[in-house]
Amino acid sequence: VIAFFQPKSLVGQHVLVSAGPTFEAIDPVRGITNLSSGKMGFAIARAAQEAGAEVTLVAGPVALATPRGVRRIDVVSALEMMQACVAEADQAHVFIATAAVADWRPDSAATQKIKKDGSGQTPTLGFVENPDILATLAQSPRGVSGDLFCVGFAAESHDLLAHATAKRARKKVPLLVGNIGPATFGQDDNALLLVDAQGAKEIPRNSKLALARLLIADIAARLASQSA
Ligand code: CTP
Ligand code: CA
Numbered sequence: 001v002i003a004f005f006q007p008k009s010l011v012g013q014h015v016l017v018s019a020g021p022t023f024e025a026i027d028p029v030r031g032i033t034n035l036s037s038g039k040m041g042f043a044i045a046r047a048a049q050e051a052g053a054e055v056t057l058v059a060g061p062v063a064l065a066t067p068r069g070v071r072r073i074d075v076v077s078a079l080e081m082m083q084a085c086v087a088e089a090d091q092a093h094v095f096i097a098t099a100a101v102a103d104w105r106p107d108s109a110a111t112q113k114i115k116k117d118g119s120g121q122t123p124t125l126g127f128v129e130n131p132d133i134l135a136t137l138a139q140s141p142r143g144v145s146g147d148l149f150c151v152g153f154a155a156e157s158h159d160l161l162a163h164a165t166a167k168r169a170r171k172k173v174p175l176l177v178g179n180i181g182p183a184t185f186g187q188d189d190n191a192l193l194l195v196d197a198q199g200a201k202e203i204p205r206n207s208k209l210a211l212a213r214l215l216i217a218d219i220a221a222r223l224a225s226q227s228a
Pocket of ligand 2 (some may be wrong): 101102103
């Protein structure tokens, strides 16, 4: 329970974490977002800091306190999150992508509040796809060489193992962590499925902080065996 008792398995490592939802503007007062609370990402940032890592947390709009000793960069949109993560990744050894990045953004945000015109007509929204932050960093030279160890997350509504395995391959990440449902957004506990090239193992249901500590210990062991 107390940070003092956590093994310092990540001393000398710089860990970058993305967390929370993104918010994609429609006009100055409206936008599209999702129900990610950011709790898992914040717990992971805290656990990494407790393990001795230098931690940078790139956070979308969430109502959570910054974990002690963690450097936090607040962003709003997926494009801002992408820019911040790319800029920080140069210094990082590990990237843990927990953010629920909006897959699409409105193709153009109105500069002024969209008004009803009295005719009962509804506005039509067009969308463009946002860049994939995790795939971009995993396929960057440091991601490919393993100097930046990239970890993805997946929240699926069904067939978690199959989807997580396919997602790991598609994103080209060494480790993909599945949230074992039902819907975990905002909840305080969860269970995780760790999928790597060897197969899958489960971390049974626990608080998000306990899971975060176990995941950080697991990642630290992977880094140690990589450099051994
Ligand atoms: N991710 C990201 N940038 C995006 C979309 C996703 O960095 N634009 C990251 C998430 O932070 C997560 C992983 O990719 O670590 C998987 O996200 P997910 O939404 O499950 O996968 P998608 O590839 O977007 O596929 P889909 O939503 O269609 O299942
Ligand atoms: Ca998605």
